[in-house]
Amino acid sequence: MSFFDRPTGKILFFTKNSPKYFTGDYSLILSPQFYWVKRVKLPVKSEYRAKKLAPSVFEGSLPEGEQYFYDVKYEKDKDSFIVIAYSKEYIYKFIREKMSPKTKIRGIYFAQYELKDLKTCIAIDEDISLGNVDGLLIQVPSACVHSDDNVRKYLPKVKLSSKRIKIENLEDSGDIGSYIYYFVFLALILVSQLFVYFAYSHDLSKYDILKQSLLVKYNLPKTSFQLNSIKKSLQKEFDEQKTIKNALLKLDKIRLLKDEKYIDIEVQKTSTVVHIKTKQNRENFLTKEFKKYFSVTSSSFADGILSIEANL
Numbered sequence: 001m002s003f004f005d006r007p008t009g010k011i012l013f014f015t016k017n018s019p020k021y022f023t024g025d026y027s028l029i030l031s032p033q034f035y036w037v038k039r040v041k042l043p044v045k046s047e048y049r050a051k052k053l054a055p056s057v058f059e060g061s062l063p064e065g066e067q068y069f070y071d072v073k074y075e076k077d078k079d080s081f082i083v084i085a086y087s088k089e090y091i092y093k094f095i096r097e098k099m100s101p102k103t104k105i106r107g108i109y110f111a112q113y114e115l116k117d118l119k120t121c122i123a124i125d126e127d128i129s130l131g132n133v134d135g136l137l138i139q140v141p142s143a144c145v146h147s148d149d150n151v152r153k154y155l156p157k158v159k160l161s162s163k164r165i166k167i168e169n170l171e172d173s174g175d176i177g178s179y180i181y182y183f184v185f186l187a188l189i190l191v192s193q194l195f196v197y198f199a200y201s202h203d204l205s206k207y208d209i210l211k212q213s214l215l216v217k218y219n220l221p222k223t224s225f226q227l228n229s230i231k232k233s234l235q236k237e238f239d240e241q242k243t244i245k246n247a248l249l250k251l252d253k254i255r256l257l258k259d260e261k262y263i264d265i266e267v268q269k270t271s272t273v274v275h276i277k278t279k280q281n282r283e284n285f286l287t288k289e290f291k292k293y294f295s296v297t298s299s300s301f302a303d304g305i306l307s308i309e310a311n312l
Contacts (some may be wrong), residue, residue, distance in 0.1 A: 009106040011155045014098070017125055022100045027107040027160060029114045031124065032139045034094070035086035036062065037112050039136060042081055047072050050081045058085045060249075066090060071163060073113065078135075084110060088167050095167075108165040112137050114158050115151075123150045240269070247272055247312055250293040254286070263305060267312075271297075276306045 009025030012018070016033060040057050042050050054070035062068055066087040073082045091108065099105065111130065121131040121140065130151055131140040244267045251265065256276070263275040272294065278286060283301045287308065290296050294310035301307075 008160055009104065011158055011160070013111070013124065013151045013155060014095070015124055015128070016094055017128075018098050020098050020100070021103050023102045025104045025106060026099075027109065028095070028105065029109050029111050029155070029158070030091065030165075032111055032130070032137055034091050035084050035110060035112075037082065037084050037136055037138075039075070039078070039080050039082055039134070041079065045074070047074050047081070050074065050083070054083050054085070057083045071110070071165075073163070075135075082112060082136075084112060086110075086165070088165070091165070092167055107160065108167060109160060110163060110165070113161050113163045115154060118154065122154070243267065243269065243312060253293060254289045257282070271309065271311050274308045274310075276308070277304060278306050279304070282306070 008027045011027050011029060012021075013031065014028040014034075015031040036058060038057055042053055042057075044050050044053065050072045051070055054072055055068070058068070062085055066089065068085050068087055071084045071086070074080075075082060095105065095108075115130070115137060118130065118132055118137065121129050123129050124139070127141070129140050131138055133140075247267045248265075251262070251274070256262075256278075260276060260278045260282070263277050264273075265275075266273045274290075276286065280301050283299070283306055286306060287296060287299045290299075290308050290310060294312065296308060296310045299306065299308045
């Protein structure tokens with residue numbers, strides 16, 4: 001191990017059925033049963049921007065009652081993102097049950113990244129297996145295993161990635177040697193940053209001149225007041241679009257018959273007006289369906305058109 005390598009301890013494949021560990025030094029690779037994973041195409045290219053869109057990828061599909069965090073990884077060959085959603089508290093709950101206070105957790109990782117090269121179906125235990133379905137690792141019944149392959153055979157070959165989950169309750173305790181290692185490393189970082197600071201300070205005036213010239217050249221706002229005004233305008237537009245999107249998602253949940261269709265949908269800040277081509281005997285049913293998702297203020301039927309007004 002080089003000076004800059006992080007201690008990993010023994011690598012374990014961690015599941016809800018893992019035995020209890022009383023002592024030891026471990027890095028945990030989490031079974032897919034601890035998180036949700038999707039592959040999606042997004043209108044961005046950077047992982048930083050994709051992470052901001054991650055909550056919308058899982059919108060309406062995650063169990064309620066948990067605070068979720070997200071991780072993304074760009075797949076250049078597929079021009080898509082692997083998006084993972086997970087609950088730190090949910091993971092911590094099972095680690096707390098399986099790991100005694102005497103164990104040291106060096107790192108927590110996703111199987112999706114650490115075993116990404118897995119192509120076959122391999123056993124986790126007698127009941128469950130790990131399978132690759134279109135490049136996504138998922139937990140499947142052990143019936144898919146046709147050999148004595150077990151996930152533990154792969155662990156000695158694993159080179160842990162940088163995609164490490166940070167759970168505050170499980171910070172690495174380490175020994176005094178580990179602390180010295182990190183203090184020395186931080187000291188080196190501090191010294192290097194001081195050199196960078198003086199180098200940047202030397203050129204600061206040139207960058208300030210360049211900044212002013214760019215403001216003039218591209219007619220950019222010069223004050224924070226102007227920038228905040230633009231920000232508020234964009235935020236207002238975003239909120240309006242979000243309101244429209246949420247209303248349309250609710251409308252999509254109302255199932256129409258084959259001979260029924262929306263004639264017109266008008267969504268405003270706090271209300272919506274909908275016209276549906278239908279039959280009179282469906283008026284009461286559709287009105288009741290709307291009341292499940294909206295606060296209906298009025299409804300009427302005329303000439304084969306059901307008109308419904310509702311608050312969002």
